[in-house]
Amino acid sequence: MAILSEEQTMLRDMAREWTKKENPVGAFRKMRDGDFEGGFDPAVYGQMAEMGWTGVIIPEDQGGSDFGYMSLGLVLEETGRSLTASPLLASALGAASALILGGSDAQKEAWLPKIASGEAIGTLAIDEGPRHDPSKCDTSVSDGKLSGTKMFVPEGMSAGLFVVSAKDGVYLVDGSADGITRSDRSLVDQRGWAEISFDGVPAEKLENGGEDLLDQVLDRARVGAAAEMLGMASEAFDVTLAYLKQRVQFNQVLSSFQALQHRMADLFGEIELMRSAVEAALAALDDKRPDIAMLASQAKAVASDTIHHMSKEAVQLHGGIGMTDEYAIGFYLKRARTLEQLWGSSTFHRERFARLNDY
Secondary structure, three states: OOOOOHHHHHHHHHHHHHHHHOOOHHHHHHHHHOOOOOOOOHHHHHHHHHOOHHHOOOOHHHOOOOOOHHHHHHHHHHHHHOOOOOOHHHHHHHHHHHHHHHOOHHHHHHHHHHHHHOOOOEEEEOOOOOOOOOOOOOOEEEOOEEEEEEEEEEOOOOOOEEEEEEOOEEEEEEOOOOOEEEEEOOOOOOOOEEEEEEEEEEOEEOOOOOOOHHHHHHHHHHHHHHHHHHHHHHHHHHHHHHHHHHOEEOOEEHHHOHHHHHHHHHHHHHHHHHHHHHHHHHHHHHHOOOOHHHHHHHHHHHHHHHHHHHHHHHHHHOHHHHHOOOOOHHHHHHHHHHHHHOOOOHHHHHHHHHHHOOO
């Protein structure tokens, strides 16, 4: 487990307290059953912005706290525990990272304060097929006008800023511009996914960050997704263990059965390995280490495999009630299946990890 500073410990504890009291899993159910087109409650996101979570990695002179990726990872872990529906991952980490790494002074000044305050929601529009593959890109820019279609864009229905990959680089597109068509895509996690079509939309290129800017941005987003999955796996484990300790069958509590104890012990070990991988990647981002790409792929692959196993086991160990909509454990499995594919599956990242290490 990472050694946290006093400020990071306070931030994590504040996030944990808020999610437990103000935004538990029940809040996600209310959001899902409510009429929120964007897949989240704007009032809840407003609270997160007031607490400064939307500006954790953004420099202070642009409205943030410049508190680092480990700090934002701690918040994402806690919101993952409660399945809090918000654009925090896509906007405060994904879009903000793109601007910090590649934006000009004018682009940063135009967008980062708005993202930090929660006024603007940004997102990454990358994939054009059913699976993540940033190398396959038909989106192009001619005379400053961008055209193309991006699939499975998180927070796509509410985004006011799109960070779009094109054949010759990464571009910013104002979400209010003419020529943007948003199509809602309902996935199993009931969040704000969309297919976005750009038809001759004005776009500004991100000129800094080098030729691998897109990879750098994606790696930061991947580590953030892994942090959210870490929180989900930890909470699913805790909820399942508590259930096994109180559920009685054959006049014995389920936790007294050795076979179930072994399954839970294996899961605990997997989650601890997952934590090591995720926290190593977060620390590498803050330290600006040269092996960030390798650690990001390692974290995303391990996190995807672990949350897949944990969420499946959690539903099975709950028995029949785990399959019902009335019980919350199934929500973790549904969110897990979308995050596993977001910005690269474990197969994608195992292959990338091997390639980066010249296997």
